[in-house]
Amino acid sequence: MTTQAARSIGIVGAGIIGVQLARALQGRGLQVTLFDGRDPGMATSFGNAGYVASDEIFPLAHGAVLRSLPRMLLNPLGPLAMRWKEFPRLLPWYVKYARACSGKRSRHSINALASLQRTAAADWKNVVALEHLQPLVLSNGAMQVFETDRAFQRTQLHRDVQSEYGINWQSLSGDAARDKVPELSARIRHAVVYPAGMHVTNPYQVTKTIFDHFLADGGTFIRASVEQIERSGRHLGHLTASSQRYQFDAIVVCTGHLSGRLLKPLNYKVPIVAERGYHVEMSHCETRLNCPVGSSERGFYVTPMSSGLRLAGTTEFSSADHDEAPTWGRADVLKRHIAELMPGLAEQETGRWMGHRPTMPDFLPVLGGVADCDNLFLAFGHHHLGLTLSAVTARLLGDLIVGTDAAIDLTPFSLNRFQ
Template sequence: MNQDLTKGRVHIAGAGIVGIAIAANLVQRGYQVTVVDREGPAAGASQGNAAAIAWTDVAPLASPDLWKQAIKWLIDPLGPLTVRPAYALKILPWMLRFLAASNPRKVASSTRALVDLNGTALPAWERLWRVSGTHNQVRRDGCLELFDTAASLAEARAAWAEQRDYGIKVEELGAAAIRDLEPDLSDRVVGGALIPDWAQVDDPKNLCLSLADWLKGQGVDFMVGEIARLVPQDTGCQLVLKDGRRITAERFVIACGAWSKQLAGELGDRIPLDTERGYNITVPEPGVTVKRFIMLPGHGFVMSPLSTGLRVGGAVEFGGLHLPANWKRVDAMVAKAKLFYPDLKTEGGSRWMGYRPSIPDSLPVISPATRHGGIFYAFGHAHHGLTQAAATGELIGDMIENKPPAIDPAPFAADRF
């Protein structure tokens, strides 16, 4: 146990991968740590993501090119991007901010910030995997981006060129070379690229739970309880749980993903956070061999081989936290997946829907609260929560200790909106 009683205790709201990574960093610095979550470790988006350490993905979602494709996608209610009609008015302010974030100047600054953050992501994970003994849950087989039209392949080359400008290895491959790597693919693929330095974990839920078990061994307390409201104090705040319990937190980190907006709002920070609902199915016996992570950008979904089966998932649905799931979206993804893997079987598959906490400029909030000392934010990672978790943990640790962080924190500040 590496806890220094003189450093005091930090309370963290959220036992997903981001909250757990923050706890891991703080316990190594000698803090006592309590993690509060309404269900416990890995109960939300951290259990059902695609398992990628996608540090090479540095393009913000908001971009002029996306809007060209989005208009086509939005016509299809089961396509890669959709807005539930019942949620259209609620998402409108977020969409207007998303549009503003799509101008070339803003895209360039967001990309630079993502390059900086993602550049620290894999090294931060390497340190955490090593110290926690979870390094054996990582795969390094690279990622294949696949395209089924010459036009989409040609458009991808500009993005690959930008990635190379940032020192990211991208190897363009022809259809035959791709099928040598993935023999079960159909002849629909016309080309693509291998990103060799990509990494993924065996199963995101298992990793999260393994880290939580390790943290318990380090003396970290995990408390199940839902925070109803916050009462700010001179330093930190008092947590009022729904069951009536009250907890005094001298230092407090809000890292509860899609549920962070309300807590930040109680502290006076109006963060434009909403949810991109993602769907997937995990098939224990898929009937095909997928050797590495497969990304199909033109269709908005991925195929991820896990220790627990093949996960087919992705797409973006704006529908908030309360509307019921539309499982037809999973059927639509499976139908597309079978175009690329015709022998794919989905019998016995487990369907899932989760809430990606998303901010219009694609940058998470990793920041002190603007009005209250001792309170910090770590949420809004959208598609990159697993990727950026360990790096976020290191940034939050530096902020709590008032040390210069490894990267410029300004792009991730809560007062940027």
């Protein structure tokens, strides 16, 4: 196939990435079939913190982060946990991660991430207008809080990089932060406000609404897991789902942390892990809190959602292919955090959840085609930023698949970097 001739597209995976892409391709006149063994938006896209974090350009693959890992791992209430029995299995990923933290590589990652983030918020605003999502997506800014001078100073590099790339932030004293959010405890010594921050008040409902519009406009959804994608030379043949075979002009893999499983039989190496994260939802008392508030030291966000207060975050490294039961103690830690950071705000727990962030060693997503196959495209590995980057991903991949030059250089996101 030449990309210009593509008429029918099969998309595997109906998370926020697959659904946004399905809609973008449908808008370009293509016939799109979306496959998922679950209902759309029910995997990792279901339970995130809802923050459209277009200010986030500092990659987690960075020397400063690498150096802070021992401190984080030694703190049982800290943002990071390791499942030690999985360590040997994850070792090759950790080695690649450490390499990606070198000064040169992380500068390259900052540039690449910034090239996506430059339009991430504008792309989201276009989606909000097109899909009539206004009540579900708010532009109230966001806040990051710090309990120690040390943590504030240590992250200055982060903000210097943001300033270099034109990202607007304002620092506040603890008292000024409490004027905005009175529930913040006296422990908070500094805060940084991101005025351009947006958030969604129900991540699942956002995916579902876009998906419903996709169906209403003639899109097809097949509720089945794709078992196999066949290849013949430079060309993909069929894909098989529930023992049925389907043929498309092009296929896009958007299967989050499970992407390696589908691509391995096609001889692609996909060094992806699942960064397991948790949320707890709680009812809350009357509050002026109207935007996500993140804790720098504790690595989680508190976001006001339509369903209550969502406390979401923490990272637990896990292999993408060997999933085990959630470690609910990580969710309990979130409740302890909120009691210390915003005492009295959260009331009853109403639900808890665990999801898998799909993460490559350099914390850049995989986007684009592949060198040795003409009709295979990839869009996965968005780690902590899948909600944020979903609209820009859909626009860029949409353009690429219909043969329009992508507005940015997609080379840094190619899977070739790991082959």
